Amino acid sequence: MRLGVIADDFTGAVDIAGFLVAGGMRTVMCSRAVQTGDCDAIVMSLKIRSIPKEQAVEQALAALAFLKECGCDRFYYKYCSTFDSTAEGNIGPVSDALRQALHCSATLICPALPVNKRTVFHGYLFVNDELLSDSPMRHHPLNPMHDSKLARILSSQSPAKNGHIYHDVIKRGSDAVRQAIDGLKDEGVNNIIVDVVDDEDLACIAEATQDFTLVTGGSGLAQGITEVWRRTEKRGGNEAAFVVEKRKAVVIAGSCSAMMQKQVAYYKKLAPSLSIDEQACLDDPEYGKNIATWVLDHQDQDLAPLVYATRSPIELEENRKKFGDVDVSSAIEHLFARLTALLAEKGVQTFIVGGGETSGVVATTLGVDAYRIGAQIDPGVSWVRSLDGTYQLVLKSGNFGSEQFLLKAQEMYDGNT
Numbered sequence: 001m002r003l004g005v006i007a008d009d010f011t012g013a014v015d016i017a018g019f020l021v022a023g024g025m026r027t028v029m030c031s032r033a034v035q036t037g038d039c040d041a042i043v044m045s046l047k048i049r050s051i052p053k054e055q056a057v058e059q060a061l062a063a064l065a066f067l068k069e070c071g072c073d074r075f076y077y078k079y080c081s082t083f084d085s086t087a088e089g090n091i092g093p094v095s096d097a098l099r100q101a102l103h104c105s106a107t108l109i110c111p112a113l114p115v116n117k118r119t120v121f122h123g124y125l126f127v128n129d130e131l132l133s134d135s136p137m138r139h140h141p142l143n144p145m146h147d148s149k150l151a152r153i154l155s156s157q158s159p160a161k162n163g164h165i166y167h168d169v170i171k172r173g174s175d176a177v178r179q180a181i182d183g184l185k186d187e188g189v190n191n192i193i194v195d196v197v198d199d200e201d202l203a204c205i206a207e208a209t210q211d212f213t214l215v216t217g218g219s220g221l222a223q224g225i226t227e228v229w230r231r232t233e234k235r236g237g238n239e240a241a242f243v244v245e246k247r248k249a250v251v252i253a254g255s256c257s258a259m260m261q262k263q264v265a266y267y268k269k270l271a272p273s274l275s276i277d278e279q280a281c282l283d284d285p286e287y288g289k290n291i292a293t294w295v296l297d298h299q300d301q302d303l304a305p306l307v308y309a310t311r312s313p314i315e316l317e318e319n320r321k322k323f324g325d326v327d328v329s330s331a332i333e334h335l336f337a338r339l340t341a342l343l344a345e346k347g348v349q350t351f352i353v354g355g356g357e358t359s360g361v362v363a364t365t366l367g368v369d370a371y372r373i374g375a376q377i378d379p380g381v382s383w384v385r386s387l388d389g390t391y392q393l394v395l396k397s398g399n400f401g402s403e404q405f406l407l408k409a410q411e412m413y414d415g416n417t
């Protein structure tokens with residue numbers, strides 16, 4: 001088997017690539033068609049989570065064509081473990097398009113990632129001990145999640161037929177799951193939504209769906225898939241592909257997620273930090289340059305300087321009132337793109353980034369389009385390095401990692417674990 005993954009954002013791509021590597025698969029991650037060489041899995045990192053659905057479908061199909069050319073024969077559409085999407089969102093349409101292109105009547109819908117406390121029960125998605133729609137995800141600036149029932153979210157996005165396999169069946173093992181899948185396929189179900197409360201459930205589901213050409217989900221299922229793969233291919237583990245070096249560095253926090261807020265608050269006590277000014281992002285053409293100068297002036301410290309746009313829900317609400325319809329999020333993304341370009345010009349080679357969209361902006365600006373996967377910092381976040389070795393990056397999903405994450409990442413320089 002050669003696995004081809006289509007990830008809907010950069011941090012999601014890093015997330016799943018880290019689990020594939022930890023599971024023993026030699027994995028290359030890329031954001032355009034490149035020579036991947038010999039490997040067991042290719043992760044194509046796109047930026048299609050929050051763009052118009054026609055464009056998302058087109059890019060996903062192009063990625064599928066590339067992965068097929070590379071000899072992949074199983075496919076995995078990776079989206080967010082918190083199912084980030086809106087009623088006009090892309091998870092349904094992209095799943096449908098991939099399913100149709102691969103001539104599959106049905107696929108799995110499996111966002112769960114139990115190690116990071118994303119679980120599914122009776123078709124409802126939970127984050128920690130709360131329903132998704134009660135969790136801080138309800139305040140997300142781009143994809144506020146107001147519903148937790150996966151079938152309902154999918155129905156608002158696509159006409160595909162949804163069905164469930166609940167936890168009582170999963171608990172009975174892979175034969176029972178296989179039987180349930182056959183039943184749902186006979187009923188014409190296209191999206192099989194699976195309950196998952198722990199890693200054992202993922203292993204059971206992966207076992208039962210070995211013959212699925214297409215699966216979809218968060219990165220959790222990758223753990224199950226690699227477990228089955230190691231057994232069938234009789235393969236062992238894998239070493240991290242490189243050692244992270246201490247170089248000129250910056251931390252860029254563009255996420256307002258609950259965990260990012262804690263990480264920023266913790267890190268601010270340890271390292272120089274600068275909060276960006278939204279108004280200046282909108283109307284000061286020199287702003288990027290000024291911030292770049294500040295970052296370069298703070299390279300003499302042990303820890304990298306932090307530039308952050310991270311705000312609490314109350315501050316975001318105040319901003320909404322203050323700026324009305326003006327697209328502040330895009331202005332911030334433009335600022336981070338400019339800052340990245342200026343810093344790279346001045347020899348900054350280590351970028352530690354928080355937020356999926358923000359990571360996409362940084363990686364695209366640096367022109368990095370193929371990566372090796374290094375050591376895992378926390379579940380779902382690994383160090384990555386451009387194939388040519390120039391840039392060392394952390395592309396962190398907003399909500400991932402422990403409170404000390406930004407420090408912990410830098411404590412791993414020179415092979416320390």
Ligand SMILES: Nc1ncnc2c1ncn2[C@@H]1O[C@H](COP(=O)(O)OP(=O)(O)OP(=O)(O)O)[C@@H](O)[C@H]1O
Pocket residue numbers: 011084140141142254255256257278309310311316319328329330332333354355356357358359396397398399
């Ligand atoms: N102070 C702010 N005001 C308005 N928008 C902001 C502010 N800070 C960040 N944003 C925007 O919010 C969006 C955050 O998206 P991003 O994907 O980077 O983080 P995230 O959604 O928390 O991460 P993930 O998708 O990995 O969970 C970006 O477009 C960013 O520019």
Ligand SMILES: O=C(O)[C@@H](O)C(=O)CO
Pocket residue numbers: 009011012013015016079080081082218219356380396397398
């Ligand atoms: O699945 C997740 O939660 C993350 O990998 C993600 O998608 C980051 O944007």
